[in-house]
Amino acid sequence: MKAGSKFLNAVSAFALSAGVVASGASVLMLASAPAAEAAVIRSVQVRGTQRAGEEAVRSNLTIRPGVAFSSTDIDDSVKKLYSTGYFSDVRMSVSGSTLIVTVSENQLVNQVVFNGNRKIKDDKLQGVVQTQPLGPYNQAMVNADIQRIKEAYAATGRSDVEVTTQTAPVGQGRVNLAFVINEGERTKIADITFSGNQAYSTGRLKAVIATKESGPLSFLTRKDVYNEDKLHADEESLRQFYYSHGYPDFRVISSQAVLDEASNKYNITFTVEEGERYQFGNVDVESTVSGVSSEDLKGLVETRSGDVYDSRQIQKTIDSISKRVAAAGYPFARVTPRGDRNFENHTVGVSYMVDQGERAYVERIEVRGNTRTRDYVIRREFDFSEGDAFNQNMISRAKRRLEALGYFTSVNITTAPGSAPDRVVVIVDVEDQPTGSFGIGAGYAAGGEGFLLEASVEEKNFLGRGQYIRVAAGGGLDDARSYTLSFTEPYFLGYRLAAGFDLFKSQTSSNDYYKYNEQGITLRVTAPITDDLATTFRYTYKQIKYEDDGGLGDDGLPFTADDNVSAPYAYLINKKDFSQSLVSQTLTYNTLDSQTLPREGFYVTGTHEYAGLGGDSDYYKISGRARYFHTLSTEADLIGSLAVGAGHVFKTGDDLNVFDQFTIGGKQIRGFKNDGIGPRSVNHDDDAIGGTTYFTASAEMSIPMPGIPEDAGVRAAVFTDAGTLYGNDVNMRGDALQGTSMSWRVSVGAGIMWASPFGNIRVDYAEPIVKEDFDKVQQFRFSMSNQF
CATH class of the missing domain: 3.10.20.310 (membrane protein fhac)
Incomplete structure (x- = not known):
């Protein structure tokens, strides 16, 4: 028997045993795998193509001329052709040594439109559906798109939305597709x-x-x-x-x-x-890791016997011990808290068990759900990479870091088995949220200065890269102007270093006697020391210019101490141009439980600064501020806070300039203008000279506004602020000075805070109760910021 006859007989036998399977298409299936191994075709013939082309069909076949094939290859070929979405029917048969593939093409989509949608715009819906212009019209895909549209509306509260479709042929095998939407009422x-x-x-x-x-x-x-x-x-x-x-x-x-x-x-x-309320009982640490002493680890314990039970303190302790043990050379170490409950006195004793743990490695990290944030922005928050040792505590730490970024509405990290028993797949599911904000700050000062306004736009996840950018502009009726552009790259050169710059320009005036112009740049880099402690280094260069504003003396000559401006300012106006070149370092300690509405924790900053690397300023400054938050009543959600601040400037060369000294006011002591307290010229009391030393203190309590539901986000606050600014190292050039002694100012006030749909709004009214006659008062302050 000839070889061709043997091949034909074999194929015929396979066809009889397989039959025909119908599922929207008639497909001849070869079922006898052992015999099919001997079946070989010499050519493939394609029929029925109009737009797709014969080569497009052949490229999706797993069967090749001259290569043995089986029924599995037939099945895979049919599935691949259907998966393209371009075919509504696929048939395969064998004639002699030729495989005949007969297809019926789907129509192509000419245009996709949406009718009846008002609450969700076209561009949003186009991103939801998968059916696209110039793609195939596939009923299964259209049905899936209908469901996706319904889910998008359900997310806005319209779960009773109705979606249907209409098609209109436009010739040449093309159709227009319309999704007809009845939005219904919002649930x-x-x-x-x-x-x-x-x-x-x-x-x-x-x-x-x-x-x-x-x-x-x-x-x-x-x-x-x-x-x-x-x-x-x-x-x-x-x-x-x-x-x-x-x-x-x-x-x-x-x-x-x-x-x-x-x-x-x-x-x-x-x-x-709810159950019963418990306190911590005995707390202990037990280590089975060779070379790691339990006594050395006890100093890392955050939980204290007698304190109210707090799961957050347990987690902090686990993190601290895990990092210490890992640093000692045990990356697989596991810290497990074990509770010893005493039902009689309502205490929970906690023993932290430290053991070697099971050896496991990270096979890969999968990031899912991020539609805007880049994958690498998420991956860099992990302390490990693919191939590193797996540690569950590092997972918890990464989750908190991702949540703290503020880029996501939800962060969920799970694990799955890898390709081997000691391999783990880390799966990160996130959901992006708006990260831009628009802010407005305003205030009103009595005495003719009038309304003050500042607006800003910021984005803390610029282009999904995790970069921060802010643009701000402000002004007032007294010719005050300010402009700022800030940019921060949080992972400079691939390291956990936040590097950035600030460009700034501002202008102020003093009763039309002179104008003060300042512009410059700050370069900065911030490095973490621990999870709570960071340090920032800065270099700043400023150009400062003083100029008259049409307020020359009666003799028409430049300002002197006898004219309408104090002698130090007359000197500045005559000299006009100054510059500053300075470096500084700041330490920041932050344990706040929330950056928007803190209820517990500390926020402490300390800065020292040196000016003298060129320029007209020579000084050394040191300043700091600390604020503590504590919930006074959990039931009433009564939050208290205390803050203190201080600063001093030392001259390291000749006399200080006016702009070298500290000026404080409304930002530190509400009820006063921003430069409202401290030394001033006696004869020209509009001129604030600043001071060499300041101290501030503040106490505040806030509570949900009575009579308004707590979930409305409206809180009332009462506060008292105190402070003093004194001392002077500026050459007064014969002009008399007042306010150089340590005289305290005190104000009391009330405020309303609202986490509104428009943003976080705060209004404060403060009344100075201890002040000097020459101080400048500003009782009302308003601010607002909003996410977009």
């Missing part, structure tokens, strides 16, 4: 209730969760949109709140959302069980 949240809560009121717990009841401004915040995943996140927020306030047995029994179809509103009920 709202009528009521959120809690059951089983005794320690904290319903209002206090509403402030903890992200889901909010519908209100007049909900159309801006979108926080009243029901979402099942969001509800689960709220459950976790409640758990963390209770765990950090002494309730280790807390659990959410259920969270139910019931839709009232008549009103199209949800009623959400959280049923909780």
